[in-house]
Amino acid sequence: AAKAERRGTCRSFELRMDEAAQAKSRLEKDLRKAVQDGDLEVHYQPLVNLETGQIECCEALLRWHHAERGHVSPEVFIPLAEELGLIDQVGRFVLNSACREAMSWPQHVRLSVNVSPLQFRNGNLLSTVINALSSSGLVAERLELEITEAVLMERGPRPAAIIRNLRAFGIGISLDDFGTGYSSLSYLLNYPFTKIKIDKSFILNLQREANSRAVIRAVIGLGRSLGVTVVAEGIEREMEREYLRSEGCTQGQGFLFGKPGPAAMVDFQSLLPRACNAA
Numbered sequence: 001a002a003k004a005e006r007r008g009t010c011r012s013f014e015l016r017m018d019e020a021a022q023a024k025s026r027l028e029k030d031l032r033k034a035v036q037d038g039d040l041e042v043h044y045q046p047l048v049n050l051e052t053g054q055i056e057c058c059e060a061l062l063r064w065h066h067a068e069r070g071h072v073s074p075e076v077f078i079p080l081a082e083e084l085g086l087i088d089q090v091g092r093f094v095l096n097s098a099c100r101e102a103m104s105w106p107q108h109v110r111l112s113v114n115v116s117p118l119q120f121r122n123g124n125l126l127s128t129v130i131n132a133l134s135s136s137g138l139v140a141e142r143l144e145l146e147i148t149e150a151v152l153m154e155r156g157p158r159p160a161a162i163i164r165n166l167r168a169f170g171i172g173i174s175l176d177d178f179g180t181g182y183s184s185l186s187y188l189l190n191y192p193f194t195k196i197k198i199d200k201s202f203i204l205n206l207q208r209e210a211n212s213r214a215v216i217r218a219v220i221g222l223g224r225s226l227g228v229t230v231v232a233e234g235i236e237r238e239m240e241r242e243y244l245r246s247e248g249c250t251q252g253q254g255f256l257f258g259k260p261g262p263a264a265m266v267d268f269q270s271l272l273p274r275a276c277n278a279a
């Protein structure tokens with residue numbers, strides 16, 4: 001009986017594995033098709049000056065609306081695109097669409113675009129970026145690329161050389177999700193970053209955790225000494241905005257100022273978020 005039961009458990013486990021594998025391969029197939037048919041959409045979220053409330057930059061965030069599943073998170077489909085070898089194509093699409101879109105924004109508003117570590121490995125990132133700039137007409141100084149530490153952990157001179165070349169063209173380089181990886185100080189000193197983005201987990205815990213406040217203060221101080229803009233991600237509450245502003249954080253991004261949305265939804269005129277005006 002035990003044996004039969006074990007066999008039964010085994011079979012249902014295999015069945016579940018099978019279902020999961022099937023679901024994944026369906027999602028893969030759908031993603032290939034979405035990329036091919038141009039069903040991905042770029043949304044934008046503002047980064048505001050914490051002193052003035054002015055929008056200084058917008059981050060391009062990729063969206064996939066699946067016909068049956070609805071919204072699929074980029075945390076799910078970006079890794080899938082990487083696995084399927086589609087990330088260069090997806091990356092080109094985001095850069096081209098976003099650069100074109102940014103041409104209709106006020107000229108002081110910059111554009112930031114997330115770049116996958118794999119785009120540093122296989123694709124020709126530099127020529128993809130230069131192409132997107134020249135075909136849209138956007139000046140290099142208005143573009144920033146957001147990378148994570150994963151890019152820098154690649155061995156060899158490639159990432160460093162590409163980053164130097166991008167900087168030489170006038171393109172900004174932001175270190176995204178700072179504080180979540182190894183957060184090696186040597187990265188900050190050895191690469192020509194123009195911006196550090198403090199990961200949203202620190203802002204989420206700011207109120208209850210003295211440790212999060214300590215990290216936030218340290219990164220702001222570091223940024224100031226290095227002459228690098230510091231951004232706080234994930235600002236949802238007025239008290240978080242006020243704390244970060246008083247500590248000298250330059251820019252803020254989060255639902256308090258605006259959720260990611262289609263380009264037409266970004267309100268470049270609103271100087272202060274509603275939450276601040278109401279206060």
Ligand code: C2E
Pocket residue numbers: 045060061062073074075078094114115116146176177200233234235236253254255256260
């Ligand atoms: P990220 O670059 O760190 O982007 C910030 C994420 O935080 C976005 O999630 C944004 O919607 C979310 N966020 C912004 N404000 C708040 C807030 O106040 N509270 C909370 N809880 N969340 C907030 P999203 O759009 O789901 O993107 C997730 C990640 O997917 C991004 O993290 C980025 O790593 C990746 N991603 C998105 N678009 C692209 C893309 O075009 N290319 C690549 N390579 N990666 C992308």
Ligand code: MG
Pocket residue numbers: 059114146176
């Ligand atoms: Mg980002």
Ligand code: MG
Pocket residue numbers: 176177197199200233
């Ligand atoms: Mg981030």
Ligand code: MG
Pocket residue numbers: 177
């Ligand atoms: Mg992230």
